[in-house]
Amino acid sequence: MKHSNIKKILLVDDSETNRLLVKNIFDEKEFEVFVAACGKDGLNLLKTQVIDIIILDIMMPEMDGFEFLEEIRKNCKTAKIPVVMLTAKSNHATIKKAQEQGVKDYIIKPLDIDDLILRVKRILK
Numbered sequence: 001m002k003h004s005n006i007k008k009i010l011l012v013d014d015s016e017t018n019r020l021l022v023k024n025i026f027d028e029k030e031f032e033v034f035v036a037a038c039g040k041d042g043l044n045l046l047k048t049q050v051i052d053i054i055i056l057d058i059m060m061p062e063m064d065g066f067e068f069l070e071e072i073r074k075n076c077k078t079a080k081i082p083v084v085m086l087t088a089k090s091n092h093a094t095i096k097k098a099q100e101q102g103v104k105d106y107i108i109k110p111l112d113i114d115d116l117i118l119r120v121k122r123i124l125k
Contacts, residue, residue: 007124008049009033012042012068013057013086018111022055022086025113026120039063043071046078053124055116058087058094069101082123086111 009031011022019035026033034049036042038060045051054072058065065085072078082104087094090108098106105119 007052014060039068
């Protein structure tokens with residue numbers, strides 16, 4: 001049974017493997033995970049769910065992670081949700097752009113499961 005101190009995570013990633021992996025990591029703990037395969041699905045989920053943190057991929061078709069970030073920052077209901085970028089992009093310019101857009105953390109794939117859990121918990125404290 002879910003109780004009120006459950007934190008809600010929205011994962012936006014076009015990779016089914018990553019979605020399953022992250023969902024499995026957090027579902028067993030004190031989290032409820034909502035997954036979206038693309039930015040548009042993520043934005044639709046944000047209309048119906050109150051989310052505590054977003055884990056966001058950058059490289060996705062149609063709407064990339066930065067475009068998704070722009071959209072949520074325009075909406076007063078979603079503008080303050082902390083965002084963790086989880087991406088294969090490790091170049092300095094991309095990391096700098098993410099920091100300039102207010103991303104709370106930037107994690108480079110391949111993913112270290114324990115590190116991700118630690119960082120998410122630290123942000124949600």
